[in-house]
Amino acid sequence: MKTGISYYRKVFAEVASGEHPPLYMLKGEETFIMEEMAEKLVSTVIGEDAKSFNLDVEYGSDIDMERFLAAAASFPFLGDRRMLVLRETEKLKGKWKQLLEYCARPSPSAVMVFLVNTHDETGRKIYQPKDMQSLEKLVRSGGRVIEFQRLNEEDLIKWIMQKASKSGIRLDQDAAGLLVGSVGDDLYGIQNEIDKLALVYEGSQVSRDELAGVIGNYRVNAVFDLIDRAGSGDEAGALGVLASIISTGAERPPTIVYLLTRHFLALLKIKTGMKAGGYMHEQYKRKAERFTTKGITAWLENLRVAEKIMKSTSFPERLLLESVFIHSTAGIIMDDFSDSAGAA
Numbered sequence: 451m452k453t454g455i456s457y458y459r460k461v462f463a464e465v466a467s468g469e470h471p472p473l474y475m476l477k478g479e480e481t482f483i484m485e486e487m488a489e490k491l492v493s494t495v496i497g498e499d500a501k502s503f504n505l506d507v508e509y510g511s512d513i514d515m516e517r518f519l520a521a522a523a524s525f526p527f528l529g530d531r532r533m534l535v536l537r538e539t540e541k542l543k544g545k546w547k548q549l550l551e552y553c554a555r556p557s558p559s560a561v562m563v564f565l566v567n568t569h570d571e572t573g574r575k576i577y578q579p580k581d582m583q584s585l586e587k588l589v590r591s592g593g594r595v596i597e598f599q600r601l602n603e604e605d606l607i608k609w610i611m612q613k614a615s616k617s618g619i620r621l622d623q624d625a626a627g628l629l630v631g632s633v634g635d636d637l638y639g640i641q642n643e644i645d646k647l648a649l650v651y652e653g654s655q656v657s658r659d660e661l662a663g664v665i666g667n668y669r670v671n672a673v674f675d676l677i678d679r680a681g682s683g684d685e686a687g688a689l690g691v692l693a694s695i696i697s698t699g700a701e702r703p704p705t706i707v708y709l710l711t712r713h714f715l716a717l718l719k720i721k722t723g724m725k726a727g728g729y730m731h732e733q734y735k736r737k738a739e740r741f742t743t744k745g746i747t748a749w750l751e752n753l754r755v756a757e758k759i760m761k762s763t764s765f766p767e768r769l770l771l772e773s774v775f776i777h778s779t780a781g782i783i784m785d786d787f788s789d790s791a792g793a794a
Contacts, residue, residue, distance in 0.1 A: 455605045455612075458483060461596055462490060470495050470531070472556035473593025475539075475586055477566035479573070480598040482637035487596060488535060488563060495561050496526075496533045503527045506534045510541035519552050522560045532560040539564045539582070546581040553588040564589065571715055606635055613641060617648040620655040628658055639708060676706070677713050680749070681740045685779050689772055696768050703767035707757050710774075714749045721746060749778040755786045 465487065474491065476484045496504045506521045508514065518534065526532040536542075542549070556562065564585065570576055589595055601609055610626040621629070633639040647656055676695060679688035695701050701709075720738040738746075752774045759765055777784045 454601065455608050462487065465490055466494055470561050471593035472558060472561055473553055473589045474561065474563040475566060475589040475593070475595040476563065476598065477568055477586075477595065478598030479567070479569035480600050480637070481567060482641070484565060484598040487598070488565060491561070491563055492533055492535070495531050496529055500527075500529050501533075504529050504532050506532070508534075508536050510536060510538040510543075513542065513545065515545040515548050519548060522552065522562060523557050526559055530559070532557075534560060534562045535565070536563070537565045539566045539585075540568075540576055540578055542579060546579070546585070550581065550584055550588065553585065553592065556592060571711075573719075600635060601637075603630070603635075606630060609637070610640060610644070614644050614647070614656075617644050618652045619644070619648050621647075621661070622655075622658075625656055625658045625661045628661055634712070636712065639712065642705065642708065677710065678737075680710065680713070680775070681737075681745070681779070685775065688775055692771055692775065693768065696771070703771055704757070704760055706771060707753050707760070707774075711750065711753045711757075714746050714753070717741060718743070718746045718750065745778075745781055748781050748783060749774075752778045752784045755784045758786060 470491070476487055478484060492498075492501065492505060504526050506518060508518050513536065518536070522532065522534050524532065553562075566578075566582070567576055568578070586595060607623055607626045607630065610629055611621055611623070614621040614626070629640060629643060633643055647661070651660065676688060676691045679691060682688070692706075695706065696703060716734045717738040720734050721741075721743045741749075756770050756774050759770055760767060773784060
């Protein structure tokens with residue numbers, strides 16, 4: 451399978467300049483680049499200004515299929531095409547017949563995009579519904595399937611250098627390699643670190659030493675202390691560190707959620723017999739001994755719920771994170787009240 455920087459550069463250029471068929475399937479394990487492609491399709495097909503009235507987005511787990519397909523069949527408003535995006539298509543249940551019938555005869559005035567995650571955050575393959583093959587066959591026949599695989603180490607370094615340049619800073623290969631060593635190959639995490647560096651070093655070359663200093667400031671100190679206390683039995687101490695981080699602005703709550711999620715995913719890999727963290731493997735192995743697999747799963751589920759609530763409500767973030775620590779320490783799964791809280 452073709453992958454890598456040159457492959458992605460080619461397919462993005464084709465999407466930006468070519469004709470657009472009525473059906474696309476974006477599938478794979480590299481969700482960051484897949485999401486970028488979805489955004490590129492939207493901006494190219496309908497433009498940013500038309501998103502409010504010619505773009506419909508649904509999720510496979512709770513799609514209103516009748517409304518979704520009715521929107522696909524309706525005429526675009528002040529434009530040539532409508533855009534419909536179905537995220538997490540792999541979670542679609544019991545609504546395949548209507549969708550497959552539409553894809554056999556798609557509307558020429560609409561572009562429908564399916565995003566399909568093939569692996570979860572731990573790297574394990576996600577079970578695909580039996581009708582997914584039929585959908586992919588229809589998309590290949592009447593549209594285009596684009597696959598997204600993870601970058602190898604060489605291309606990952608190139609990707610970091612390119613993203614840094616677009617953000618207004620310059621990283622050489624040595625500094626980019628240090629960033630990978632700190633963050634890993636998660637592109638969301640890497641982009642987050644690049645954004646932070648751009649705030650401090652905009653327009654400058656960032657050396658390895660400067661990068662190491664920035665990484666040390668927010669990881670090795672308060673946030674690392676917080677991570678070390680998670681599951682150590684020192685709940686009061688962890689909550690104190692958490693309060694300090696938030697009150698001083700040392701780190702944003704969404705970033706805390708990301709860092710904790712990354713930490714517990716590494717511990718889960720250890721528990722399932724996988725190697726995690728490279729040279730950090732032995733440290734992760736010792737920390738994993740504090741937890742049962744069920745306990746780690748509780749942390750990950752509560753962090754997932756917290757992330758969703760943060761994105762969809764204005765619930766106080768400090769209270770939400772404190773709830774994550776309290777519930778996870780007790781092995782209790784938090785209620786996901788994001789929909790009701792958002793409605794309120």
